[in-house]
Amino acid sequence: MQYLLSVLDVDAGTATPDEMAAIDTFNERLRSAGHWVFAGGLAAPDTATVVDNRDGAALVTDGPYLESKEYLAGFWIIRAADLDVALALASDGSRACNRRVEVRPFR
């Protein structure tokens, strides 16, 4: 079972050195325990571009696809046996990156 752990942030502030160090430690734990699939931090939402080619004529728009109070600042994709394991990892991840984390299962 794979879960997306989305890191939510009110602004596009990057992680502090302390947060980075805690995230590295957490990532190492994910790898050694076999939970690691992928992770990444994202650039600020105003660097985003939206492409819409649903009707065959690609429309390119500057900016994030929706205005929101909170943005996706980064994410982990983890492998976990069930939601309890995923929630426990998300709890440690939230502490490490010092931000709220949304846990959502893949299909």
Add this chain to the structure above:
Amino acid sequence: MNTVDAGAAITRAHRAEWARIVAALAKRFGDLDIAEEATAEAYATAVERWPADGVPPNPGGWLTTTATRRAIDRIRRERKRADKYREAWMVADDGPAEPVGAIDDDRLRLIFTCCHPALAAEARVALTLRLVGGLTVAEIARAFLVQENTMGRRITRAKAKIAAARIPYRVPSAADLPARVSGVLAVLFLVFNEGYLSTGPDTDPVRHDLTAEAIRLTRTLLPADGEVTGLLALMLLTEARRDARIAADGTLVPLAEQDRGAWHTALIAEGHHLVRQRLATGEPPGRYQILAAVNAVHTSARDARDTDWAQIVALYDHLVRLDPSPIVALNRAVAVAELDGPDVALATVDRLAEPLAGYHAYHATRADLLRRLGRSHEARAAYDRAIALAGNTAETAHLTRRRAQLAPPPP
């Protein structure tokens, strides 16, 4: 075999076997939705067949086998959509029904799943009543005063989340247990209260199946922590009064007017024993332990006039510090009325008007205080409001009788 016997056998089997069958199927097929639906279908089949064919010698076994077949049928129908795991599971575990010894573990797993913190609080209660208590969606909707299709969606959504997010079907680890138990207790208390003061015009005023189930499930959590013991004691001391609480004509009898000789002494003795056991630990009590102590004081009085109201008010003072909610304040006011008089209590109650405007017990309490103060006109209005909001048939009857006893309105 006549229809009445078959009907009684189905009711009995529903009470005794529903949660066990859902739990066993959930364990076997790993899908609560299938477990619930197949169990419901098995009971529906029993309703059709038993009056004609007779009640099978082992109703629980018959229902389990029928439900299992229905579940397998449904999985085969949905084979294209069903995932590989479920298919593999069916092949791997096509054995006989669970042995009796595993029953409680299965039910306990089921209740921890239904009460998982990743589910919305209202969904936890609804799921527990549906999957563990075996209530219909319509009954649950009535109990929580929402439309049936709203409640149906709530339950469906919760089951879909359990499946999609893989909320585990197991008893939590020791580290998570205290927090998870507290969530389960909140749900069990709601189930008990729904049984003790059932809602709905066609519902028995006391649903002993629900109160018994809540007590039984609380016992299975022992001895996790002091609050489990507290809640069990609270339920036992409440349940002990059930026969005295409803008069022969179906009217609710208030505590002060109950025939205390009709209280169940064994339940009271066990409740008192549990309260003393908690007091002896010297640990600070939680809300259920305090409420159990309140009920221990009530059930220690041979006559309502002997009730130690000062102690009850002191216990509520303690509870208000833990939980400063308007409902606790209302219950404290009821005790204050006995200690300091209805006028003092009414002053407190009137301050709760805003948060409790939609709560029948608020209006019933206020009506009673106004009646005792001789303010019949205002009492009548408060009784009207309480009757409009009360969902329990016995309580409605009691409030209606009290209203009729008021001095007649001026011509």
